[in-house]
Amino acid sequence: MDAIDTKIIDLLSADAKRSLADIGASVGLSPSSVNERVRRLTASGVIRRFTVDLDPVQTGMQTLVFVWIALRDDADEDAFRAYAAAHPLILECHHVTGAWSYLIKLRVGDTTRIEPFLADLKSRRFVGRSETVLALSSPVPGALVRKDDA
């Protein structure tokens, strides 16, 4: 992970379809050298995968929601984590410091989808209390990338 690797990652982040020759020209290396570096970055796990950044609107996932979760005292925490990992709407789930125990980030098509989501969480007896926060607009939206569960 030297300066050239960093630059290669920057370039791939912006456009992973750029050719090895293009990248080579930018970093001052031959295509084969760039190839070898990308191979190593992938093998070592710095690059986890090549993927696509999608438009939330056109994929029908317009509404961004954060849900703070306080687990029930008797909740099966492992089961909750597995549930979160498998849930198609849940983009992220973090165990966090502070008054709440978990923070879930999810995307839904519209706000009507939130209530069933919360109802399901409660019916599975994971949640004690929860607090839902909607994103109204996003000065820095972040990328939309599918979960890596292949």
Add this chain to the structure above:
Amino acid sequence: MDAIDTKIIDLLSADAKRSLADIGASVGLSPSSVNERVRRLTASGVIRRFTVDLDPVQTGMQTLVFVWIALRDDADEDAFRAYAAAHPLILECHHVTGAWSYLIKLRVGDTTRIEPFLADLKSRRFVGRSETVLALSSPVPGALVRKDDA
């Protein structure tokens, strides 16, 4: 955006380096047809870009932080949004419902980097109050993808 497009996007999400022939075999189309569909998906903006998913640890951004922000009454909100968009550590910034006005998601190398970050926010007179939440672990970590600011 028919069922085949959806499947192509699923396949590309999991591995954007898969060849057109491979994808074609999975969806029952010739390579050229897949090529044309990918071209259209990109042109129409469904696919925003091809990119890479990185390992936070190996990129030195181990610590995930959420910061709730209440802007000062006299804060220049446009300036704040521009600042957030340009800030290298800020992965996301959302205007949200609830008691706080903004939610910022950022990654830092270690917790010592948080204080300077907050200090900078305050010195620019954006922030009234703020609350910082650290992610301790992430059952669903989400992808790490660089911001699209090329």
Add this chain to the structure above:
DNA sequence: ATCCATTTCCGAAAAATATGCAGCACATGT
């Protein structure tokens, strides 16, 4: 400083992949 071992790089050939296009099939609306 010199030597050796290791790594990294390059260039050229070969393999794989993407691209562009003509022609065909199918559906839609007139």
Add this chain to the structure above:
DNA sequence: ACATGTGCTGCATATTTTTCGGAAATGGAT
């Protein structure tokens, strides 16, 4: 029935990736 538009295929071509031998650079150790 006809014309129009759209999407698909298969082929030819262009581009890109991959491989590999040998050269250059790097990094210790003496």
